[in-house]
Amino acid sequence: MRTLIQVLAITAMNLRNLPQRVGTSLVVVVGIAGVVGVLVSVLAMSEGFRHTLASTGRADRVILLRAGSDAELSSGVDRNQATLLAALPGVARDAAGRPEASAEMVAMVDLPRKGESNPNNVPFRGVQRAAFTIRDEARLLEGRRFEPGVREVMVGRKAAGQFAGLTVGSRIAFRDSDWTVVGIFASGGDVHESEIWADAEVAMSAFRRSGYQSVTARLADGSAAGLAAFRDAVARDPRFSINVLREPEYYAKQAGVLSTLINVLGYTVASFMAVGATFGALNCMYSAIASRQVEIATLRAIGFGGTPVVVSVVIEALLLALLGGAVGGTLAYLYCDGASLSTLNFSTFSQVGFDFRVTPGLLLRGLVWALVIGAAGGLPPAVRAARIPVTEALRTL
């Protein structure tokens, strides 16, 4: 109890004379704010990317690809197979008895980013009518859906935001054909918002394709048993060489390489900065106790113990660190959160748009880093403070 009171007394005294040491204390705050700011904003990028892919697809939907292909672009499903797959009994039916399956063609089109001129691989998806029933999360923000049989496209919200010339009413030229943008759609922040959608038949004739890339279907029974039964039906049928994947499984896998890369980058950079900031904090706390040498010795002389001195110095360092962490986290939040960007996903060779996501979890992680740096920078000076012989310290007066 007495120790606690002593700790409080010394800490209060330290904090009261903090304003006299603004310069050195600022070093701790700025150093740690830098670490936390960089850490949180880089991780927010990987978090946003991962989130976009993780929120794509539903568990009761499957994507069918050619066996051996891990991405739509390298897959191929011919017309007959697509029709046969849609007719399988495991596929859900709509009110009119039509299968809820959409055979889709995927191509890339070159579009420049806004204000730039070099081309980017923007995914172009030809979808069948059922696509809108299956993906009921897709809803129009502006304009209308494309008409079947006409060279019209609707554009995902992220694609429209990143790439030039994708506004309702504008015309875009790909592959000896002119297409009119007739609508902008959103689909819950998922990958499809980075795509351009058109009628599958029209797209296939324009891109001179004879087959589809994939079939997306809703299962009548979305449970594990239903999926197993459907997989089994596909595997048993000698006409198919098809891989059945739950949508979330398929899309989550695409996030792997890139989000790992961003995470490694973020943690590496932040670790280096953290080491630098720790040296800064050490410096600051050493000079803080050097300037208070006499004061500390006096306290010791009148009966304060060594532990309260140590604890109070560490507390001061931790408070400064916390302030730095809060500043860094706030800056990252203000500067990054919600900012949109688009990058080439190596797994699909196509552009994916996503938003930085500064989540509470990330902010918390930033604060933990701040506290660790604060403790590492505060402890050695604190121990030195408590160890200085009282007589020696007082003699410097």
Added chain:
Amino acid sequence: MRYLPLLWAGLFRKKTRTILTLLSIVVAFTLFGLLQAVEVAFESGADAADAKRLLTTARYSIIEPLPMAYQRRIEQVPGVVGVAYADWFGAKYQNESNAFPVFAVDPTRYLDMYPEFTIAREQRDAFARTRTGAVAGKRLADRFGWRVGQKLPISSEIHPNTDGSLNWEFDLVGIIDADDPAVRGNTDMVLINVAYFDEARQSDRGKTGWYIVRIDDSTQARAISASIDTVFANSPDETKTQPEKEFAIGFAKQIGDIGALVTRVLLAVFFTILILTGNTMAQSIRERIPELAILKTLGFSDGKVTALVLAEAILLLVLGGAIGMGAAVAAMPALNGSTGGRFPPLFVGLETWLLAAAIAALVALIIGLPPALRANRLKIIDALSGH
């Protein structure tokens, strides 16, 4: 030089403080060296580009194929002295998609097009001779432990073989490498002989992915690009031709602005360093006001004292910067070894060193000038009596 001991003594007057400050500078410059190497690696495609090479791709997307028959027609375009082509195989190795790129090429044409790649003469001949032959980049071969003479089983995600399966097997007949580290990243690939591939594949026969065109005069690059595209205008497969460098820059930009990201991180790093060292310098000079006054009393001119203070800041930054950059350079072999061809080779080039020197000088000036001016204006009487 004669003042170096004096500078040294001033700098290490408080050992702990200076060493800690120095270490933070070291860390900042190590990070600078590493991040710059990453940025350079991303842009190395553009640096390694040959101004006499053009790239012809399908007009609307690089993934659309082009007919192989275009080779002859491109060769006839005035100014063109050589044509090669490559096709994307879509490799899957040990169940990993795109573990490395595999290109189906005409061996002689392709290797002629890239004289910066090194390959033993007999291996090159063997590649041209062997229909099922393949050559691999040295870093890839090292990573997977491949030996010349072995079979190379690689699946394609796109092209079924004659038997309908996606499994292919090639004979590894050679290893390619490059002397220039900026080029070495471009050898992280496997080349296979198109003669066998095109005959055995089930689809897209007679098509290829893109053309690489050598021209005789780099100043004519644009004009020749335009004339190539004119040849195929209004055909079912229109083309887009551009200098290799432009293509490489455009492709790097697809990933995003790596440069801007790196710059922002480094700004945060050096801003922190500025505050940190600036504070240390100011503190250190404040403590030594009487000493500086004594120097002036001894006959050191105002200018000389100012220069001494400034030199101290420069010494601190040069020392920290050199050690930090040295650490970054020392870390490169280990880093390159551990990524083993998954990432282009990292290296610290002359430009990075120059940039580091400029940053060190700038930081030294910013943190050294205020205390130096203070030392300059110092009145001996005030300084000595103020104590």
